[in-house]
Amino acid sequence: MIDIQLLRKDPEGVARRLATRGEGALDAVLFQRYETARKELQTAVEQAQASRNRIAKDIGMAKGKGQDVAPLVEQGEKLKNLLERSDQKLAELQQEIQDFLRKVPNIPHESVPVGASSEENREERRWGTLRKFDFPVKDHVEVGEGLGGLDFATGAKIAGARFVTMRGPVARLHRALAQFMLDVHTREHGYTEVYVPYMVSGACADGVSSLAKFKGDLFKIEDRDLYLIPTAEYPVTNFVRDEIVELSNLPLKFVCHSPCFRSEAGSAGKDTRGMIRNHQFDKVEILQVVHPSKSYETLEELTGHAEAILQNLELPYRVMTLCTGDMGFSSAKTYDLEVWLPGQDAYREISSCSNFEAFQARRMQARYRGEKGKPELVHTLNGSGLAVGRTLVAILENYQNADGSLTVPNALRGYMDGIERIDRPT
């Protein structure tokens, strides 16, 4: 949620900055109208409540002295009727304002390039050299199926389109990747590993993003207020929901390996081949809860942590700053890491690292006890470090050999009984 004080102070300015996101901009006029009505109603209700409280107190005192309270009780009754109606109206209006505000996306940071689509994302840097292949390059589907390790038909039989099954050394490579990522982040980057529920309540989902807006992207458990998590960000960020964290405990740094479930509503026909865009995939997520003054330096650091995985795996990539129109709902600034996929002859997103500033913290009342002893909202950040499925894709494509075998990246051999190559089954 954006800061309502800021919105009150400068509705036009906020609307202007939000408009750079492209989607239906903030209706500043509607907000002003809400505010005027709310103020008027609230003042009236609170005045009525004040008189009610005074009368109740007077009755108590009069009774204590043994005086007649009938006239006072009658006054109270009258007030009660009046209050009931206006109280309800106020509650409805406040709910409306809440709903309105919770659907407003975060304000982009000033360093974010203004643009309408991914075309206008800004490239920051590139790492690694693209391998030259002296044989026709296959995509990950061909390589994976050739190794007997990826099986989309069985995935489809079990659960439908956009599901995959893995077998043998490829399944193990997939597991090795997750282990490797967890180890690097816990050993070298100071994150604490956490294990979490793979379902969250509606309230938790609305804490990290807008449930009202993005319900369709999630899988919901029938007849329960539970959603399958689309990323570990959902459960892990909610660790600090309704908490006041001691200043000395900041920053909190968590790493979490989890499956992610996405309905991929609205992406019909997009990336239908292979395991680029599945309903279920694994991801290792890194997440930090920090002091507000530190969040932008933390964003650089956290992005570096995700990059370290790609560097260890010697996978070439580039870093993009998402433009205002391409950023997620809750983010103030996002870097995407895009890995080189020779099978697609393109860079593809493999990690997304965002600073949400106080946007999520405000939605879930996550605070720290500030320097002056007052609770203040924390800043939250997270990034994929990395999407495991897509990392496997990148390895299948970048490490493939002419004979259809796959070289195991150096960094993973310790997790694979030291084997250097996965061969085609004979």
Added chain:
RNA sequence: GGAGAGAUGGCAGAGUGGUCGAAUGCGGCAGACUCGAAAUCUGUUGUACCGCUUGCGGUACCGGGGGUUCGAAUCCCUCUCUCUCCGCCA
């Protein structure tokens, strides 16, 4: 699944219809003592919103929602969660 007990401020824990936003202890902050620290003593210390504005006033909040009442932390209904016992299960 069955039976019972409980949920109060940062934490612990009193309070069973009327000056209760809530005793007390711990913790935090400020001060005194000290070369400094500890101990001790004194004071102070919830959050959100609204209105005039460096202060004051008002309102709401005792797990969530609803009800009874002139008045609810306190009574009633309901939901959620926690604990204990039994059953079942990895």
